[in-house]
Amino acid sequence: MATRSIQFPPTFSWGTSTSAYQIEGGGTNTDWWRFEHAPNTIAAEVCGDACDSWHRYEEDLDLLVQFGLNSFRLSVEWARIEPERGTISIDALNHYRNVLEACHARSILPVVTLHHFTLPTWVADAGGFENPEIVDWLANYARVVVQELGALIGIACTINEPNIVAVMGYLLGFFPPQVSDNERFVAVNEMMRRAHVAMREALREGPGDFPIGMPLSMQEYEALAGGEALLEEMRDEMEDKYLRAVDDDDYVGVQCYTKLLVGPDGVVFDPPGEKTEMGYLFWPQCVEHTVRRAASFTSKPIIVTENGIGTNDDEQRIRYLHAALKGLQRVLDDGIDVRGYFQWSLLDNFEWTLGYAPKFGIVSVDRTTFARSPKPSAQWYAQATANFPASVSGTLP
Numbered sequence: 001m002a003t004r005s006i007q008f009p010p011t012f013s014w015g016t017s018t019s020a021y022q023i024e025g026g027g028t029n030t031d032w033w034r035f036e037h038a039p040n041t042i043a044a045e046v047c048g049d050a051c052d053s054w055h056r057y058e059e060d061l062d063l064l065v066q067f068g069l070n071s072f073r074l075s076v077e078w079a080r081i082e083p084e085r086g087t088i089s090i091d092a093l094n095h096y097r098n099v100l101e102a103c104h105a106r107s108i109l110p111v112v113t114l115h116h117f118t119l120p121t122w123v124a125d126a127g128g129f130e131n132p133e134i135v136d137w138l139a140n141y142a143r144v145v146v147q148e149l150g151a152l153i154g155i156a157c158t159i160n161e162p163n164i165v166a167v168m169g170y171l172l173g174f175f176p177p178q179v180s181d182n183e184r185f186v187a188v189n190e191m192m193r194r195a196h197v198a199m200r201e202a203l204r205e206g207p208g209d210f211p212i213g214m215p216l217s218m219q220e221y222e223a224l225a226g227g228e229a230l231l232e233e234m235r236d237e238m239e240d241k242y243l244r245a246v247d248d249d250d251y252v253g254v255q256c257y258t259k260l261l262v263g264p265d266g267v268v269f270d271p272p273g274e275k276t277e278m279g280y281l282f283w284p285q286c287v288e289h290t291v292r293r294a295a296s297f298t299s300k301p302i303i304v305t306e307n308g309i310g311t312n313d314d315e316q317r318i319r320y321l322h323a324a325l326k327g328l329q330r331v332l333d334d335g336i337d338v339r340g341y342f343q344w345s346l347l348d349n350f351e352w353t354l355g356y357a358p359k360f361g362i363v364s365v366d367r368t369t370f371a372r373s374p375k376p377s378a379q380w381y382a383q384a385t386a387n388f389p390a391s392v393s394g395t396l397p
Ligand code: BGC
Pocket: 019, 022, 160, 161, 164, 217, 255, 306, 344, 350, 351, 352, 360
């Protein structure tokens, strides 16, 4: 294992989170693009130009400056950097170098994810996460990224929500490659952990002294009568096996949105209570819960790499963020080592199979002109993070 010094940011990271495919537009060379364009696809609509952030990234970064945030989580697109096996696009690397330099020019720490849901078509065609060669392919890709961009990376995330890629793609069939098979789902989770380690070790070859981790999707779980055993089984596969494997990472990335109720027949859809646009329970308490749970497995620093709410009701978003940050304050008060919080998301963007209907952004994006308009929640988040923790000590006015 490579050894090197690690530089954590000196101050708490307040940011927003995004991913390449969801905001850049034109991610044509990916499995997702193909999935959206397939006959009889279950995708609500195509990603198309997304938020055109490929061209408008400086506008996006200026918004962060306007909101007083010090960090930005973005991803680089493997399909652009390595459009064919072994062929590296200098143009794509130059683009991402410009993006990272534009972050630094604004004193914004770039938190860079290498894989966020999408695969180049050449990888998907060769079996994707079911072909063991993907471990080497991802490690080689990580090596290219670090050699070219490592000196500009603030924090690195290897694979975003590997457990969601596995469950949605290989058990529930809701994401490409639309498989529904428990054995294959479990095998993909194992492959994810292997790929993560290989990528982490490649990234450690440097240059760069940034911390490296893997953002995990976590839930608050509640068992209904008779659902206890199933809950344990599900959580073990989705979370615990990953949390037991992070000891050699530099930090743990926690991403959470809601609470799941588990009955004897599985997850209860449409549970009673306030809902979000995604049909999820309105459950900002999940931040406190999942951070405490992650901390019970490891003493590594924790970063909340994603948390937010899909809603058209911006007042509901403010209530959500307020309660989420209150929970964050409680875990910090208890001495849990949380280093950052990243709201999902800066912009209303492409919400995968559901298309553009769900609104996760604190900034709306005109679907024709791509004009960005900050919502009241952006203003609220700017003030809350500037005055934290005083800003969340009471109830909302
Ligand atoms: C993913 C994002 C997604 C968000 C909201 C996370 O699972 O990392 O890509 O948009 O949740 O659903």
